[in-house]
Amino acid sequence: MSGPHCSNLDLDTLRAKFYQLHIAVEQSPAATAITDTEGRIEYVNQRFLEVTGYSREELIGKTPAMIQSGTTPEAVYRDLWQTLRSGQVWRGELQNRKKNGEFYWEAEIITPVRDDTGEVVRFVAVKEDITERKRQEEELRLLASVFQTGQAPLITDSEMRIERVNQAFTDITGYLPEEVIGHTPRLFKSGRHDQAFYTQLWRDVLETGHWQGEIWNRNKYGEIYPLWQSITAVSDETGKVRHYIGVFHNIAERKRLEEELEQQATRDHLTGAHNRRAFDTTMRKAIRQAERSDNTFSLLLFDIDLFKSINDQHGHDTGDSILKRLATLVSQALRSTDMLARWGGEEFAILLQDTTIQGASIFAERLRQQVAETRLHGLNVTISLGIAEYRRGDGPEAMLARADNALYRAKRAGRNRVGIAGAHA
Structure with missing residues (x-):
C-alpha cells in the first residue's frame, strides 16, 4: 500500500512543481519560446505574445521565420544553426518584425535541451527586447560622428x-x-x-x-x-x-573673401584708392550727418598737371606708376576719418571730415608742396587742387560743381595751385 501511495504523492508533488515552473515562465519578463529541433514553435509565454503582437494560435506549429525582419544577414542564421546543432548555446542579437510590421531588436540566448540519452530534442529561446538600447546606441554613434x-x-x-x-x-x-x-x-x-x-x-x-x-x-x-x-x-x-x-x-x-569682394566693389583696381561709387556713398552720408548737426566737412578735387604729356613722353606704364605712387603719398597724409577716391583718369577726390575751408586750405597747400618736392617714378610732378566746404542745402552735385570750378580756376591761373570755392561760387 505504501508504494503506490508514495508514488501518487510524488506525482502530485511533481505536478505542483511543474505548475509553479509553468507560472514562473509564463509570468517571466523575458520572452520565452520552446521549439522542436526543426525550429517549430511548441510553446511561447505571455511576454513573447506581448512583444510580437501574435496570439498563441498564430505561433504554435510555425517557425520563428514568421517574425524575421529580413534585415538580419543570412550569415547570422547560419552561425545560429551551426552552433545549436553542435549542441552549443547560441547568444546574439536579431532584428525581428512584430505582427503590425514594426521592427524591434532582441538579445537572444538559445539553449539545446537534451533527453536522458543526451540527444538534443528541443531548443529554449529566452529573448530580451533591446530596441531602446539599440536606439540609444545608434543615437550615441550619431552624436560621436557629429562630435x-x-x-x-x-x-x-x-x-x-x-x-x-x-x-x-x-x-x-x-x-x-x-x-x-x-x-x-x-x-x-x-x-x-x-x-x-x-x-x-x-x-x-x-x-x-x-x-x-x-x-x-x-x-x-x-x-x-x-x-x-x-x-x-x-x-x-x-x-x-x-x-x-x-x-x-x-x-x-x-x-577674408568678403573683404576681398568688398575691396573689389569699392576700390580702384590700379591705385587702391576708393572708387567713385564708394566715395559717393560716403559723401551722401557726410551730408546727412552735417544736416543733423553743426558739423561741417570739405571736399577737395585735384589732378596731375600735364598728365597727358607724361603719358605721351614716357608711356602709359610710367603714367600708371605715377598714379599709384601719388595715391600712396596722399593716403599717408590723411586721417583715418578722411577718404581718398580716384575720380577718373588722373583726377582724385578727398573728403575731409570735420574740416572747415580754412583747415582744408592749409592741408591742400601742404599736400601741393609735398607732391611738388617728391619725385614720382623719377619725374617731377605737380598737382592742382580745388576746395569746397559744405554749406547747408548742398547736395553732392552742388559741392562737386563748386570744387570743380575752383580746380578749373587753379589750372587757369598757371597750375600747381590751390583754388578755393567762395561762399557764392
Missing part, C-alpha cells in the same frame, strides 16, 4: 565649466582638452565685444534656449579670429538647464 566632424563642439555644465571638446576644437583654438576642461569660455574672450553683446547673447539663450551669430575669440597664441557659433541650452525633464552645447567653426577665410 568628430570639422565643426568644433564645446559641452559645458550648467555653470559653464567645460566638460568636453573635440579635435576640431583643438585645431581651431590651439588648446588641448586638458587645458580647457574645468574652465569657462571666458578663457577665449577677445575684447572685441562689449558687455552689452554678451548680455544680449545670454538673454537669447535663457529666453529661447538658443543663440547663433558671429563672434570674435582669442586663441591660445593670442590671435583674434572670427567664428560662427551656435549655443544651445539643454534642460532636464523639470526644465532646469543641465548643459550648454556650443558648436562653432572658423570663418576667417570667409571674412
